[in-house]
Amino acid sequence: MKNMKIIFILCIFFFSCHVTASDRTASDVALKWVDIEVITNQFDQINEVKKVSGLRPGFTAALSDPLLRSACNRIRTKYKTAKINCRGISMEGASALYVVEISDLENSDSIPDRYCSEVKVLPPESVILLENWKLTLEKQLASPESGPISEYINDNHFLDYRHSELHEFALALYREISLHMSRIDNQVASCISEERENVINLLNFLGDPNRAIRIAETYLADEDASVRNSAFRLLASFSKYITVRSSQHLLDLACNNLRNTTFTDRNKSLVLISELLTKKTLQPIQSANNVDS
Structure with missing residues (x-):
């Protein structure tokens, strides 16, 4: 123990x-992701979208890390018809913000999964x-x-x-x-x-x-x-x-x-x-x- x-x-x-x-490209540099920001007019779904992403503030990953793509795919899997855009925004101090823009959540279960x-x-x-x-x-x-x-x-x-x-x-x-x-x-x-x-x-x-x-x-x-x-x-x-x-x-x-x-x-x-x-x-x-x- x-x-x-x-x-x-x-x-x-x-x-x-x-x-x-010094020999890494910008996309390969490890960044500390300070938060997951969800942009949507369905405010009651924000916490659920964050949960589905599987990400939590404070993790470390490069912009090119497949972990970020997997997070977006999980959101797309859950909200099948929603319009979803995921992107990383690098900030000062080797930190970054993961932003999810999502709309049309109300129709999210009507078509087969695409992802x-x-x-x-x-x-x-x-x-x-x-x-x-x-x-x-x-x-x-x-x-x-x-x-x-x-x-x-x-x-x-x-x-x-x-x-x-x-x-x-x-x-x-x-x-x-x-x-x-x-x-x-x-x-x-x-x-x-x-x-x-x-x-x-x-x-x-x-x-x-x-x-x-x-x-x-x-x-x-x-x-x-x-x-x-x-x-x-x-x-x-x-x-x-x-x-x-x-x-x-x-x-x-x-x-x-x-x-x-x-x-x-x-x-x-x-x-x-x-x-x-x-x-x-x-x-x-x-x-x-x-x-x-």
Whole structure:
């Protein structure tokens, strides 16, 4: 418990820091987003729009971060016929404002969704294999005789296990994902939370950590707790592949996710924070000028 408190304090400390680099373009510079501004004549919907976006004031992201696009897509998914425009406005002090302009909310449920797919495209055999892997993993975790589950990233760069049955599942999932990667790419923008969760779980066995990390990052603010949980878990498992540049940004997102009240949100966020701090890849604070008052 004491270690968790120390991690939480460090999290808040790093969360207030800006990372700058002279070789970045303007769209790649990390900004602190001070607020989400909703412009609409439907005043009773403002708080709901903010909630749907999945963003909270204080997160850190570059203007080019897919997190911002995902937030806008979630709003468009909820308010299907509304006219929506999302944009970021950079301000002084490496800060920014996320602005959502939205109109015609009263007719938001009359046409099919245009921004995500309701069709399940993952092959049934992949889903069944995943379900059996999860059931076996949960069974081992619940068994007092099994002891701790020893998992690691093997020489082929995918998640593997010392346990023989789980090892066989890992090999099977590694082969399975190589056959269906195009379908998995199509489900990144799925409206179905179970499909998004399955995508992330499959990415553990992709064998391409950098690609898996990039995709998982886009799910960290997902509206579904199980999807967020899987995304944070993947990043913690593959933390040794996370670059110094990405570590600060991911630490900010993990700190922001601690504001959610579910156990899985807080647990997996703290696991990722612990992994990142253990790696010692975070940029040290150079001076008081880098810290917001």
